[in-house]
Amino acid sequence: MSLFNELKRRNVFRVAAGYAVLSWLLLQVADVLKDTIGLPDLWVKAVLGMLVIGLLPVLIFSWIYEMTPEGLKREKEISPETSITSHTAKKLDITVIVLLVIAIGVFAIDKFTMAPANVAAPAPFADTTPSLNVIPVVAVLPLQALSTDEEGIFLASGLHDDLLTRLARLHAFKVISRTSVMEYAGTTKNLRDIGAELGANFILEGGLQAIGGNVRINAQLINALTDEHLWAETYNRALTTANLFDVQADIAGAIADAMHTALSPGEIEQLGGIPTDNLKAYEAFLRGKDCRGRLTMPAIHGSIAAYREAVGLDPEFGEAWADLSLSLIRQYWEEGAEDGASPNKALIDEAKHALTRAQEFDPGTASTLQAESSYYYYGFRDYSSALIALGKAEAVAPNDPRVISLRGYLLRRLGRLGEASDALLRAMELDPNSVSLYRETNDTLVAAARCDEAHALIKDAIRKYPNDEGIVMGYGSVAAVCDRDMKTAIDYVLRIDVSTLQQLQAVTDIFMYSHDTDKAIKALTDARDSWVQRPTISLMIDNYL
Missing domain, CATH: 1.25.40.10 (Tetratricopeptide repeat domain)
Structure with missing residues (x-):
């Protein structure tokens, strides 16, 4: 008798088929348990590994042993006349058919009934290639400071903030706001859960280590729906502003490539620009951004001091001038202009000077146009002029939640409540926390x-x-x-x-x-x-x- 016929007679093929179907069902159970009770991603892989390892012993067992009315016996102990392998084959056929019916039922339920609940909004993706009608959403988690010194910790935080600002100016994808991602600093949460909570399809994570005059930055892009690692890179560079901006541009390009989208020539030129070549000025600028994001009066005062230091070190640093104007006009508003309690006119004069300098050195950028809009809004309650300037900012940075939310506040002031609601709901998509x-x-x-x-x-x-x-x-x-x-x-x-x-x-x-x-x-x-x-x-x- 040939080997093939003997394998068939001993029901090895039927056992293999039954084992395959049963394994698939066990993997579905393992995946459900992972999502339900928060087991690590390694759980499903471990179950799959055990099932693969178990296949060979099961096949060997089915070759050596036969099930008889008296129980298991070795094949060689049973004469051909008393063998009941044909009867056992019928039972195995029924078992495999039952398992297949169950498997088809599970697949149908998952495909047609549970699919919408298993995919986190706004995830219209099944793979890393986005639909033509959907803009992918990226969450950039806080960079982990890999050095314990104060400079390294500060640089990791500041560079994260600046990277988010620059990515938000791109049309190819949307970026979740810094406000919403900061709570995930040092988190042990599953990346799929983070993506679902933030409404993000992709997650960028990484770390930064500053040692002396050098910096090491690692970054990796992950599909939040599948946990697939799409891109990873480690940068070892001298600590200069040119290198820091070059790394940010490279990361933006890598994200676009992974999503099969392209940056426009204007966006590439924008990312390749170096706002300042003075490292100390850039560090002061990052301190200002970190303070301004907290929106408390001590933080606003701190941001003004930092921005003043930045433009003092580099008087042609246009983006720092723009952010200085923003902070000054916000202080003017918060400390009296909003309710008419003797506002400080010197603040509005300095804000105007800073805005003029920004327009001189950094004209037409999102930062300068947002500063112009805020100057009209908070300085003079000139909401129409503010809205015109903001429209230009939106054309440059269409996915910046700060620009979108400011549009909502301006429209609300103008009594256009429906449009204001739409704008604020759009901003919430990018700043859900x-x-x-x-x-x-x-x-x-x-x-x-x-x-x-x-x-x-x-x-x-x-x-x-x-x-x-x-x-x-x-x-x-x-x-x-x-x-x-x-x-x-x-x-x-x-x-x-x-x-x-x-x-x-x-x-x-x-x-x-x-x-x-x-x-x-x-x-x-x-x-x-x-x-x-x-x-x-x-x-x-x-x-x-």
Whole structure:
């Protein structure tokens, strides 16, 4: 008897077929367990490895042994007359058919019923090649500082911020905001989970080590849907601004290549530009960006000092001039211009000077145009001129969440609430973990009477930020305006300590809607006593009273 016929007689082929189908089912179970209880990615690979290793012993076992009515016996101990391999073959055929039916059922359920729930929004990708109608989204995780010295830690943070700014100016892909990715610094979370939480299809991660006058940067791009490593590179360079900008340009090009998209000649030229060749000026500039991102008054003061240092070291550093103008005009607004409490006119004069210098050395860039827009907005409340300048910035940096959100605020000031809501929702796609954007977008949706969207947004916000007073206030506003549920609205309002003009207006409105004038008067009186130094707010409170 030939070997093939003997393998067939001993049911080795049937056992192999059954083992293959059973292995596929076990791998599906392993994959479900991984996603359900958060097992590491190595789990599925380990199960696959064990199944592959187990195949040969199973086949050898089926060759050596035969199942008989008395139990397992070695093949050589059974005479041909008493062998029941043909009967066993029928049982194996039925077993394989049953397993195949189960496998087809599992595949059908996964394909046609569960597929939408298994893919994280906005993931319309099944591979690394994006659809022609979808712009891929990249999350750049904070660079890990591989050296413990202060310079290395600061440089890793600053370079991450600057890289995000430059990538956000490209048309080929969208980039998640720094605000939203910072919470993943040093995380041990699964990259698929991070991608799902941020709505990102691709994740860039890496590290930086500064040693003396040299820098080592490693980066790798990963498909967040499949965990496939698409690109990786390590750069060992002398620590100069030219080399740092060259690395950023190379990373941007690699991301575009991995996504099968192309950068325009203008974008390549923009990435290849060197804003300054003074390393100390660039380091001061990075300190300023780090401070400005925190949006507190001490941070704004710190950013102004850093930017002043940067332009002092390199008077032709146009981007530093633009960011200096942004910080100065923001200080002018926050320290009096917003409510009319004696704003510092010297700040607006310095902001204008910084803007003029930016326009001289860095004309037509996103930073300069955003600074021009903010100058009109915060300096003069000239929202139409600000919107024109911002339109030019959007043409240069269409996927920058700061530019998109500023458009939303300008449109809201102009009373174009529907357009403002659309802009802020777009900004949230790129900055999904920004609590301030949650607050502003919710307030705008409520004002635009887009209650269904406001409900969905505020429920997500209260889940993520249950103790944030602005979010709690927003929940009360939705309950009052959209649901006319004054009991719930007041319950939420009473949980907060009114600390901003916006909160005061919302609290007062809710009390007035509920016809509880006593509580409204008390809230206003308490606020007037605490804001006695702010004449505009005091006047508004008197008008309310």
